[in-house]
Structures are given as structure tokens and as C-alpha cells.
Amino acid sequence: MKPRNKLYEISNKFLSELYPDRCAVCDAIIDAGNCVCADCNEQFPRKPEIFRLGKATCYSVCEYNEENKKIVFGAKDGRDFYKLCFMATEIHELLKYYGVISEIEAIIPVPAYFLKRLKRGFNHTEKMTRHLSYLSGIDTVKAVRKIKEAAEQKALNRTDRMKNSEGSYVVRERNRIRNKTVLLIDDVSTTGSTLKEISRLLQKDGNKVICAVFAKTPYKGNKE
């Protein structure tokens, strides 16, 4: 195990002494080191999907519905490590199942705008990515930066959302992330516009982009 992974493990152990581990789905107290109880693990409504966004292949674990929203919101606003851990673990299992994890050279989190990050104190997607790095041994590289906060996406239709994402992101680790196979991670994808835009930027430098999200609303993606 790499030394920094050891450090990550120790800091998590310390946190779990202070806060007992809880199930990411039902919030019951469970044995330390787990992120979901046995019942929820068995019954969790996984609905894996593979779809395309431009030239990128995307994987999603489950549907973004009222139940799964609670997990995502807890991870986002409640700083619940066990929810982030669950989301990362599910993505890792899915990518392992489809045999794609072995080809990935770097994991890249979808960035948050710095004001949002400042307000929240952390970027939950980045934390999720760090856990995925811990599970897979593949480095997280914060290679993309969000340079402008686009208009509120919720109010826009799909075409406008696509346009809205353009020019919001820049690639900043272009020496490290060039001609690589990279995994782009987000918690939720609602239209695919963010993933599509960032993938397009990374592909410009010869990278092969694979995307993965925990939950996805039922848009179709495109077929190429």
C-alpha cells in the first residue's frame, strides 16, 4: 500500500472513533470500516447503465430518484463520509465488473466553482474521487478547474444547458494529463452537459475519457 493511502486510512480510522460508522442508505449504526449495512447492500436498487456522451463512454450505478437523492444530499451537505464512501465503492465495483478499471491512468473529479467550494468547505466529488483512488490505487489529479459559474442549470432546457456549460472549465495539468486514459467522476449527471464539456476539453489533448457517476436521471445520452 502506498504511504499516502496509509495516511488516508489512519485519518479515516480516527474519524470513525469520533463518529460511529453509519449505513449510507438507512443511517443505522454499523461496524466501523463499512459504509452500508448488509440488508441495504443486498436491497440497494442498482441499475447500471452504459451510455455515450460524444466520444466518451459513461457508466452510472443507479437512477437519480427520491430515495437515492438522500444519499447524494447527505454526502453534499452533511459531510457524511459513509455516504461518499458508499458512492465511491459502488462506482469502483461497477468499473471492476466491466473490466475498465485496469486501463485507467488517472482519476479526475468534476470541479466545483471556488466560491461554492469555499461556502461548503470542501468539494464532495473530490472527496469521493479520493476514496476511489484509495480503493483502486490510481492517482486523483485535479486537472480541471471551473472558472465561471454558469446560470442556474435547473431553469434551462437541455440544449440551453449544453451551451451554458461551454467556457466554464479549463484543463490545468496539461503536462500530466496528455494521451492518457482518464476517469472523470461526478456524483450525479442530470443532462450529461458537464461531463460532455469536460470530456471534450480532455480529449483535445489526446486523452481517452471514461466517465462514471453514482446516479443519473433518465436521459439517453447519444449514440455514435
Ligand SMILES: [Zn+2]
Ligand atoms: Zn442500511
